[in-house]
Amino acid sequence: MQSLYQTKTAKIVKITEQTENIKLFEFRFEQKSFKFSHEPGQFTMLSLPGFGEAPFAPCNSIGKNLELCVRAAGKLTNKLHTLKIGDKVGIRGPYGRGWPIASAQVKNEKLKIKSLEGKKNLLIVVGGLGLIPLRTLLSDKDRFLDKDSIVQIFYGAKAPEEFLFKKDFDKWRADGIDLQLTVDNECEGWDGCVGLVTALFDRRNVVSDAKAFLCGPPIMYKFALKKVKEHKFKDENIYLSLERRMHCGVGVCQHCAVGSSYTCKDGPVFQYSEIKDVEGAI
Amino acid sequence: MDSRQLKNLFDYLGKSWLIFGPKEIKAGGGERQISIELLSDFDKLVWDERLPFYSFKRFFVPEAEGLFKYRNEKLLDEPAQSDKIAFFGMNVLDLRSTLLYDQVFREDVCYQQRRSNFLVIGHNIMPNLGPAVKPQVFDENMLEHLSFDIFFLALKNSIGREGARDYAVFAGSPKGQKVLDNFGYKDYIKVEFKGLVKEGLIIERMQMLKDKLENHHSPKIWEELGKRCIECGKCTIACPTCFCFRIDDEPALKEGEGERERCWDSCYYQEFSEVSGGHKFLDNTAGRIHFWYFHKFARIPKEYNMLGCVGCRRCAAVCPVGIDIKEVLRNIEQS
Ligand SMILES: Cc1cc2nc3c(=O)[nH]c(=O)nc-3n(C[C@H](O)[C@H](O)[C@H](O)COP(=O)(O)OP(=O)(O)OC[C@H]3O[C@@H](n4cnc5c(N)ncnc54)[C@H](O)[C@@H]3O)c2cc1C
Ligand code: SF4
Ligand code: SF4
Ligand code: FES
Numbered sequence: 001m002q003s004l005y006q007t008k009t010a011k012i013v014k015i016t017e018q019t020e021n022i023k024l025f026e027f028r029f030e031q032k033s034f035k036f037s038h039e040p041g042q043f044t045m046l047s048l049p050g051f052g053e054a055p056f057a058p059c060n061s062i063g064k065n066l067e068l069c070v071r072a073a074g075k076l077t078n079k080l081h082t083l084k085i086g087d088k089v090g091i092r093g094p095y096g097r098g099w100p101i102a103s104a105q106v107k108n109e110k111l112k113i114k115s116l117e118g119k120k121n122l123l124i125v126v127g128g129l130g131l132i133p134l135r136t137l138l139s140d141k142d143r144f145l146d147k148d149s150i151v152q153i154f155y156g157a158k159a160p161e162e163f164l165f166k167k168d169f170d171k172w173r174a175d176g177i178d179l180q181l182t183v184d185n186e187c188e189g190w191d192g193c194v195g196l197v198t199a200l201f202d203r204r205n206v207v208s209d210a211k212a213f214l215c216g217p218p219i220m221y222k223f224a225l226k227k228v229k230e231h232k233f234k235d236e237n238i239y240l241s242l243e244r245r246m247h248c249g250v251g252v253c254q255h256c257a258v259g260s261s262y263t264c265k266d267g268p269v270f271q272y273s274e275i276k277d278v279e280g281a282i
Numbered sequence: 283m284d285s286r287q288l289k290n291l292f293d294y295l296g297k298s299w300l301i302f303g304p305k306e307i308k309a310g311g312g313e314r315q316i317s318i319e320l321l322s323d324f325d326k327l328v329w330d331e332r333l334p335f336y337s338f339k340r341f342f343v344p345e346a347e348g349l350f351k352y353r354n355e356k357l358l359d360e361p362a363q364s365d366k367i368a369f370f371g372m373n374v375l376d377l378r379s380t381l382l383y384d385q386v387f388r389e390d391v392c393y394q395q396r397r398s399n400f401l402v403i404g405h406n407i408m409p410n411l412g413p414a415v416k417p418q419v420f421d422e423n424m425l426e427h428l429s430f431d432i433f434f435l436a437l438k439n440s441i442g443r444e445g446a447r448d449y450a451v452f453a454g455s456p457k458g459q460k461v462l463d464n465f466g467y468k469d470y471i472k473v474e475f476k477g478l479v480k481e482g483l484i485i486e487r488m489q490m491l492k493d494k495l496e497n498h499h500s501p502k503i504w505e506e507l508g509k510r511c512i513e514c515g516k517c518t519i520a521c522p523t524c525f526c527f528r529i530d531d532e533p534a535l536k537e538g539e540g541e542r543e544r545c546w547d548s549c550y551y552q553e554f555s556e557v558s559g560g561h562k563f564l565d566n567t568a569g570r571i572h573f574w575y576f577h578k579f580a581r582i583p584k585e586y587n588m589l590g591c592v593g594c595r596r597c598a599a600v601c602p603v604g605i606d607i608k609e610v611l612r613n614i615e616q617s
Pocket of ligand 4: 201245246247248249250251252253255256257261262264265
C-alpha cells in the first residue's frame with residue numbers, strides 16, 4: 001500500500017507569464033511510464049516540501065503535458081514563482097469530480113456527450129482565476145460537446161491585463177466560442193464591457209437551452225447565481241466549482257467539508273441543487 | 283479467568299509488548315484522575331468505572347506524526363517504525379471510538395502500520411459519567427459490534443470483590459486468539475465482528491439527529507452557543523472522535539530537508555476554513571460550533587453509518603463555559 005500523500009516528481013519544462021502575478025507552468029513527470037490524465041474541472045495537489053501543498057486545477061489539453069496556472073498568493077505559490085525551468089516539484093492527484101461532461105469522456109474518448117444530458121448549449125460564467133479549470137474543456141470543445149453546441153463565456157477580470165490565456169482567445173473564437181469579456185472599471189485602451197461579470201447578462205443575449213458552469217472568487221457566486229436564475233436556468237442545470245481550504249485532498253481531514261460532502265472528493269464541481277440547502281455553501 | 287491469571291497474562295504480555303492502561307495519577311491541584319500510562323506493575327492498573335480523563339486517541343491518531351521525511355522535492359517512503367503496544371483495559375466507549383479511526387484511516391499506511399502493532403484488550407465495566415447521566419448498561423450483544431482482540435467480561439457475582447474478580451474471556455480476532463493460546467488459556471469464546479453498531483435505538487436516534495441537522499436549520503441553537511463558546515478548542519482535544527488534521531512541513535536545519543507532518547487541527551480555529559484572499563467559510567463562532575456538531579451527528583453517520591460520538595462526555599467535562607453536549611443534543615431533538 002502506498003501512502004495517500006506520496007507525490008510524483010515533475011520537472012518544470014516551460015514557464016509563461018500570464019499577468020503580473022500569475023504564471024503558467026508546464027510539467028513533465030520524471031517517471032517516463034507515468035501518463036498524467038485528468039477530467040476537466042478536477043484538481044491536483046502541488047507540493048514543495050518545506051513550503052507545503054495546495055490545490056491547483058490542471059488546465060492543459062487532454063493528452064498533453066500537465067499545465068498549472070498559479071497566482072502568487074502566499075508561502076507555497078510565492079516559492080513556486082521563483083522556480084526556473086528544470087526545477088522540480090511534487091504532484092499528487094488528480095482528485096475530485098469535475099464538470100458534468102467529464103466522466104463520460106473518460107469512459108470513452110470517442111464518445112461525445114449528446115446535448116449535455118438534455119441541454120445542448122453551455123454558458124460559462126467565470127471571474128478571475130475561475131477560467132483555469134475550464135481551459136481543458138475549451139481547448140478541446142469538440143471532443144466534449146456536440147459540434148453544433150453553442151458555448152458562451154462571460155469572463156470578468158479586474159483589468160484588461162488580468163485576463164488569462166489571452167493567446168487562446170483567437171483559437172476559441174475560431175472554434176465558434178462566444179467569448180464575452182468585461183473589466184471591473186473603465187480604463188484606457190479598453191472599449192469593451194465595463195462592470196462585474198454579472199453586467200454581461202444585461203448587455204448580451206444569453207444562450208438558451210444551456211447548462212451554466214460557474215467558477216470564480218467566493219463573492220461572485222451569489223450574484224452570478226441570481227443572474228442565471230433570472231435567465232430561467234433550473235437548479236439542476238447550474239454547476240459550480242467551489243473553493244475550500246484543502247489539506248488531504250482525499251476526504252479525510254475535514255477542512256473542505258460542505259454539509260455532508262467534501263469539496264475534494266464529491267466536488268469541487270457541484271450541481272447547485274445538491275448544495276443550495278447547505279448553509280454556508282455559497 | 284481469575285484475577286491471579288489476569289496478572290499472569292499482564293506479566294506475560296509485558297515481555298513482548300509495551301503495556302498501556304488506566305492508572306491513577308495526581309493531576310494539577312492534587313486531584314486524582316485516571317490516565318492512560320505505561321505500566322510495568324499490574325497492581326497499578328485500574329479497572330473501575332472511572333473514565334480516563336483523556337481517551338486513547340493520541341495512540342491511534344497522534345497529535346503530530348511524521349508522514350514523510352523529505353529531501354528537496356522528494357518525499358521519502360521510509361518504512362515507519364512503531365512500538366508493539368498492548369492496551370490493557372479499554373472501556374466500551376473508548377473501544378467504540380477505535381471503530382471510527384479504523385474507518386477513517388482505512389487507506390492510510392501510517393495508521394495501518396501503527397494499528398497492526400496494537401493489541402486491544404477491552405473490559406465491560408461501564409464508565410460512571412456523573413450523577414446527571416444515566417449510566418449505560420453493558421449488554422453482551424454489544425460485543426459483536428465492537429472491535430477488540432481480547433475482551434474481559436467481569437462476572438456479576440464477582441463484581442465488588444476487590445482484587446478477586448472472575449472474568450469471561452472473549453477473543454475478537456485471530457491475533458487475540460493467538461495471544462491467549464500462546465499464553466496457555468483455552469477457555470475463551472470467539473466473537474465475530476458483525477459490523478458497526480446496529481442496535482435499533484441508537485440507529486433511530488442517529489437518523490433523527492442527522493435529519494434534524496440536515497433539514498431543519500435551527501439557527502437559534504447555534505447563535506446561542508456561539509455567544510458562549512470561547513473557541514478554546516479543549517473539547518476537540520478531549521473528544522476521542524475528533525480527528526481533523528492539518529498537513530504541515532517542518533524544515534530541518536539542513537537546507538532542503540525536513541519532515542511532512544500530520545497534526546491535530548480544530549474546526550474551532552479561525553484558519554481552519556481560510557482560503558487565499560483571506561475568505562473564511564466558517565466565519566463566526568456559531569458557524570464553527572455547528573460544523574463540529576454537524577460532523578459528529580450528520581456527516582459521520584452518512585459516511586460510515588455510525589454515530590460520531592461515543593457518549594463519553596469528555597467534551598462537557600473540559601468546557602470552561604459549561605457547554606454540555608447532552609443539553610445541546612436535547613435542543614436539537616426538540617428543534
Ligand atoms: C479546488 C481548487 C482549485 C484551485 N485551483 C487554483 C489554480 O488553478 N490556480 C491558482 O492560482 N489557485 C488555485 N486555487 C487556490 C490555491 O490553492 C491557493 O491560492 C493556494 O492554496 C495558496 O497557497 P499558498 O501556500 O501560496 O498561500 P498561503 O501562504 O498558505 O496562504 C495564502 C492563503 O491561502 C489559503 N490556503 C492555504 N492553504 C490552502 C489550501 N491548501 N487550500 C486552499 N487555500 C489555502 C490560506 O488560508 C491563505 O488565506 C485552487 C483552490 C482550490 C480549492
Ligand atoms: S461525548 Fe463529547 S467528547 Fe465524548 S465522543 Fe461525544 S462529542 Fe466527543
Ligand atoms: S471546550 Fe467549550 S468553549 Fe472551548 S471550544 Fe469547546 S465548546 Fe467552545
Ligand atoms: S481536503 Fe481534506 S477532506 Fe477535503
